[in-house]
Amino acid sequence: MIEVLRTPLHLETGKESVVERSLKLDDRNRTDLSFDLLITQLVEQYDLERAPIEVNFREIVPFGPGVDRATHLTHTYPAKLLLNIPLFLCNNSIFSKKGGLVYDPFCGSGTVLVEAMLSGRSAFGADANPLARLIAKVKTTHLDRAKLEVALNAVLAAVDGRSKQKFSPVVKLEKWFLPTTSEDLSKLLAAIRRTCTGDVLDFMEVCFSACLRQLSLADPRLSVPVRVKADKLEDRVKGFGSPAQVFERYVRSNIERSQRIKDTSSCIGFGDDARTGHMALEKLSRRADLIITSPPYAGAQKYIRSSSISLGWLGLVPDNKLRKLEGLNIGREHFHKSDYDDASYLNLFGAEEEIERIRALYPLRAHIAATYIHEMEQAARSMVSALKTGGHLALVIGDNHICGKPFTTSSYIKRIFESLGLRVKLEMVDTIKSRGLMTKRNRTANSIDREHVIIFEK
Structure with missing residues (x-):
């Protein structure tokens, strides 16, 4: 373990660290940060050990939960990515340079996009939830x-x-x-x-x-x-x-x-689907220097249902049918029995045996998980197309439980990206305190308590 990971030195002021006192506004909105040395150490350690490195992003970037930084608290949103992670990944010259483009194909309410802009990068996002795109647009737009x-x-x-x-x-x-x-x-x-x-x-x-x-x-x-x-x-x-x-x-x-965010870089636009985000970027004649994203989990989280009250008031649901909007989301739960009665599950990047075990217990959940892997492959292909040669992709993903046993989502998705020619440069693991949505299901799942942050290079 690298010693610096155990001590919150990076935003210290004098003898008293930020984590030990109330943050002042100037501290919360700092942009003069660099984690080049720490990232170099982590990459070197990973090269030697080729095993995930335990980290604590709340110590590396000692901002506590709910810190009022930039526009992050403009609007609540379920399962928001801990802002410490994209802040760390954006503020270095190893994964991307100032003036480059950061893309998040599952941008939610824009946590990655805001941190990219604060770090001097342009940002581009995509999300299937129209409320998420609206919130992210507002959070990345300065108004007089x-x-x-x-x-x-x-x-x-x-x-x-x-x-x-x-x-x-x-x-x-x-x-x-x-x-x-x-x-x-x-x-x-x-x-x-x-x-x-x-x-x-x-x-x-x-x-x-x-x-x-x-x-x-x-x-x-x-x-x-x-x-x-x-x-x-x-x-x-x-x-x-x-x-x-x-x-x-x-x-x-x-x-x-x-x-x-008055003097930050800009957000250059939005797509509405992680599987086609590269096409939206191509129209802008841009490719990403860095992709940072945290995909949804397979059936573990209800983003559309969580947004239903706002979606209803703002009139953002096609034909006023939540199911129709849910159907556009990767990780959705609702399928007709006819969808999976005679389904065959092949080419699942090592998950085939596990899917069959689940199928014997709960056919619907097996179909949810298999569909998730297939659609994540489509999204991964789009991400790789959107990424520059030599660019980096940071995947933030956890492993959940299905039908009472672990389902190693991170390993299956990791294999997808490796099959597309990306090389793992660094893998870190952090303990989750809370991501804001219930990830525990009565019969079919357990809570997700660890997240993998996997850095790929193209």
Whole structure:
């Protein structure tokens, strides 16, 4: 073990490390970082041992959970990547240079993209969830403070009883909101759409979405919506203030965050599918110097269901059918019995025997896992096409359980990239504290507690 991994030296100020005291705003938003020496040491150690190296990214980059850095806290999102990881991977001259392009084909709400921009790289993202793309776009777009304040005042002045915005019926509105709250939210969203356009409209809609969970009857501790079981639901919601008041608080906080990316590099665009992201980059005549991504797990996480309340209010679901949107996502869970009754599972990069074991116990879960591997191969091909020769790809992925036994997802996906000609340059393993979504299923899985960070070179 390299000694520097055990001591949080990298952001120390004097004798007191950042991890031992409250972070000041200047510390949280530092961009003058370099991990070249540490990465060189890690690569040398991996070359000698050819085994995953235990690390602790919370010590390497001693920012605690929930640190208000740049625009990361603009909006909650399930299973967000620990920002310490992309911060570490972007701030060096070994995996990419300043001015290069960082691509995340499973970008979620944009954690990698924000850190790429802060490090002086351009960014490009892709995600199948339209809410994720909207949040990521807002987090990577600087807007003038005065312009946003004028827009906020216009929105608040336009809220009245004449105009309302209907909720798209993707879930039951009455289950998640009190009638008075729903009425006020419909007026607020109508005012936003009547007074705002372009990037300002996107910003205001993200702020509107950000306040929904607080105003809803959903348990705030859980990402996938579960109605709060309490006697005084109405008092809980009313204690936060009116929807307009909650919205105003979110807007003012996010205006401050938006100013922190004023002098960073840019986000050059978005794709809507990891399997075709290389085509979107080709249209821009660009290839990535560095890809950093954390793919979804096979059936372990419900990104679309977690976003359902916001998706409904913003009208982002095709034909108002969540299943249709879920079908666009790798790692989805819903299949018809006819999809897997006579399915054959071949070319699964070493997972064939494990899939057959699962199939004997639970045919649906076997089909979910096999489909996941096949579709991840498609995504991997796209990533390799998007990457420059000599470029690097950082894969952040964990191993979960299916039907009570370990399913070594990381090894199967690693083999996919190796089969496409990429060489493993470094592999690290870190313990997961929390990724924000329940990854434990009653009968079919256990929690994911370790993540592999595998660095490939093309």
